[in-house]
Amino acid sequence: MTDRFISVRLEQRNVTAVARLLDDEAPRTAAAVWDALPLGGQVYHGKFARNEIYTLLPSFAPAEPGPENTTVTPIPGDLCYFTFDGVLTNPAYGYESGSAPGEHQMLIDLAVFYGRNNLLVNGDVGWVPGNVFATIVSGLDEFAVACNDVWMGGARGEVLSYARASG
DSSP states (O other): OOOOEEEEEETTTTEEEEEEEOTTTSHHHHHHHHHHOSEEEEEEEOSSSSSEEEEEEEOOSSSOOOSOSEESSOOTTEEEEEEEESGGGSGGGOOOTTOOTTTTSEEEEEEEEOSSOOOOEETTTEEOOEEEEEEEEEOHHHHHHHHHHHHHHOOTTOEEEEEEEOO
8 A cells, every 4th residue: 555644734823744644553543534534623732641732523433443553652743543432521621611522422532742751641541542543754843833832822713634635
C-alpha cells in the first residue's frame, strides 16, 4: 500500500500540519479514520496528558477498531484515537455544566500530541492507552506553537479538523 496522508488543521489559527497514516502499525484505526474523513469539531487542550489538543466526535466507525499500536507515552507528532463511553461527564473534567460531551453516546477523541513528556493517566480510571494511527511528517514546529496558544490563549471557538491530503 502506498502511504496515505491527512491534514490536521486549527482553523482560526490558520495552521496546518501533514501526518502519514500508520497503515502497517494500526491498520484498523487508520482505515476507520480515513474512511470517515473529513472530521472536526471544537478543540480542547489536554488537562492531564500535558501537550495534547483534541476534538470529541460521535463514534464514526462501523465497528470500533479496538486496541492496536497503543501507547500511554505519546511523542511529539503522534495522532491518537481514544474511545470514551460516559466517563467524560464527571465535573472534574471541566466541561461546562449541562454540556458535557457524550452523556448518552460513545465518543471518539482524536488527539494530536505536540510536545514531550506526555503521560496518559486519568485519576478516575487509571491508564488510558491510545491507538497511535498517524504521525506528523511536516509542519509540527508551527503547529506546536499554535497548540500552545490554544493552551495559553483559549480554545473557545477554535476548530480542529482532519482531512485527506497528498504527501
